Amino acid sequence: xxxxxxxxxxxxxxxxxxxxxxxxxxxxxxxxxxxxxxxxxxxxxxxxxxxxxxxxxxxxxxxxxxxxxxxxxxxxxxxxxxxxxxxxxxxxxxxxxxxxxxxxxxxxxxxxxxxxxxxxxxxxxxxxxxxxxxxxxxxxxxxxxxxxxxxxxxxxxxxxxxxxxxxxxxxxxxxxxxxxxxxxxxxxxxxxxxxxxxxxxxxxxxxxxx
Amino acid sequence: xxxxxxxxxxxxxxxxxxxxxxxxxxxxxxxxxxxxxxxxxxxxxxxxxxxxxxxxxxxxxxxxxxxxxxxxxxxxxxxxxxxxxxxxxxxxxxxxxxxxxxxxxxxxxxxxxxxxxxxxxxxxxxxxxxxxxxxxxxxxxxxxxxxxxxxxxxxxxxxxxxxxxxxxxxxxxxxxxxxxxxxxxxxxxxxxxxxxxxxxxxxxxxxxxx
DNA sequence: CGTTAAAATTGACTGCAGTCAAAATGTATA
DNA sequence: TATACATTTTGACTGCAGTCAATTTTAACG
Numbered sequence: 001x002x003x004x005x006x007x008x009x010x011x012x013x014x015x016x017x018x019x020x021x022x023x024x025x026x027x028x029x030x031x032x033x034x035x036x037x038x039x040x041x042x043x044x045x046x047x048x049x050x051x052x053x054x055x056x057x058x059x060x061x062x063x064x065x066x067x068x069x070x071x072x073x074x075x076x077x078x079x080x081x082x083x084x085x086x087x088x089x090x091x092x093x094x095x096x097x098x099x100x101x102x103x104x105x106x107x108x109x110x111x112x113x114x115x116x117x118x119x120x121x122x123x124x125x126x127x128x129x130x131x132x133x134x135x136x137x138x139x140x141x142x143x144x145x146x147x148x149x150x151x152x153x154x155x156x157x158x159x160x161x162x163x164x165x166x167x168x169x170x171x172x173x174x175x176x177x178x179x180x181x182x183x184x185x186x187x188x189x190x191x192x193x194x195x196x197x198x199x200x201x202x203x204x205x206x207x208x209x210x
Numbered sequence: 211x212x213x214x215x216x217x218x219x220x221x222x223x224x225x226x227x228x229x230x231x232x233x234x235x236x237x238x239x240x241x242x243x244x245x246x247x248x249x250x251x252x253x254x255x256x257x258x259x260x261x262x263x264x265x266x267x268x269x270x271x272x273x274x275x276x277x278x279x280x281x282x283x284x285x286x287x288x289x290x291x292x293x294x295x296x297x298x299x300x301x302x303x304x305x306x307x308x309x310x311x312x313x314x315x316x317x318x319x320x321x322x323x324x325x326x327x328x329x330x331x332x333x334x335x336x337x338x339x340x341x342x343x344x345x346x347x348x349x350x351x352x353x354x355x356x357x358x359x360x361x362x363x364x365x366x367x368x369x370x371x372x373x374x375x376x377x378x379x380x381x382x383x384x385x386x387x388x389x390x391x392x393x394x395x396x397x398x399x400x401x402x403x404x405x406x407x408x409x410x411x412x413x414x415x416x417x418x419x420x
Numbered sequence: 421c422g423t424t425a426a427a428a429t430t431g432a433c434t435g436c437a438g439t440c441a442a443a444a445t446g447t448a449t450a
Numbered sequence: 451t452a453t454a455c456a457t458t459t460t461g462a463c464t465g466c467a468g469t470c471a472a473t474t475t476t477a478a479c480g
Binding site for chain 4: 212214217242243244255258263264281372
């Protein structure tokens, strides 16, 4: 690796490191780019040749973090467990990480779920990694008869993911305590697996189109 | 009403009107407070005695809009329809309004779901109005045997609301076309009603606690 | 009315995100 | 090594969100 490339990597790390440290110490809004630059030992302008904006520093950090989590998950996931248990582990692990850096997590979720650009979005690369983890679990679940086979994987994901988002949101807006998260998520996951209709009236086969 | 109060109302309306017009014309980021002030015929500082921040102008507008929608909904809702149909109407109506002002909708959702303040949140007042509409529908649904009675109303709401959020997010990030929204939402709602498990294995009674 | 207190309005001011032309540093070639 | 070119770094500069002390407008009362 050339001198140039080495320096670039070192600089990027320094910026990210300074940013994380300052954001966690003083909060995102109370940290200025100039402060980050000083702590990283570079000029202000340099930061903008590594990151598009203040927000994208967060995005860079979060994606790096989440990738780490994903690797962890693949390692620790137990193929024998039920879909419910595996989903709970995955989303609770993710939740724990998010809440360790609430500031980052919040801004990342905002940006990911309701992006600035509208439309042309580059998150698909990131979605892929999600699916790489979730799809096999769902596939196995279907094979074991735990999940309906007439629902696409994408839609199955959607149900769990949407509930995860809701619970996170409830925590961020102070409607639920951290200690209550796991139970709430479990309850919701169970309910969505079992359905909201009474058993007697359950008609799954999809012939109930109006 | 005193002269003072009249003027205040008029001024607030003028600010909101100028803001909406400019935001829709040039976008939120490209509109400055000073421009809004000029279009509203007031000084810059005045805006800050009516709104806490640039963001809260959006919030003010959205809450005003959503309140209008809610009234509409109560009027047009048909108690005889199935829970599925009523939920679809409610969330599709809301979706339509959000997407008429995508800029506003996006910022409102961000702020509502992942607020700045963290914890102390004043949205509970607004939640109430949501529940005033949804709870009666769910109550009726339970009475008619369309919905399980062992699930709290709050949790029943959670399922529908979370899917609504997911679909909106999918639209905002360009993963789904506007024309496909209704079908997607309907499919997801149906699935959550029927459950993700195959019928044969459905065990609703909640005695499957580990 | 005239006087005084309270409320509303204002724009100059502060601090920060993001830009950009110029300077510094690294690379390739003779 | 010297020269020319490419990449990276830099901080002065621009424009805007949000503040605040000073000013103007309204209300209350003798």
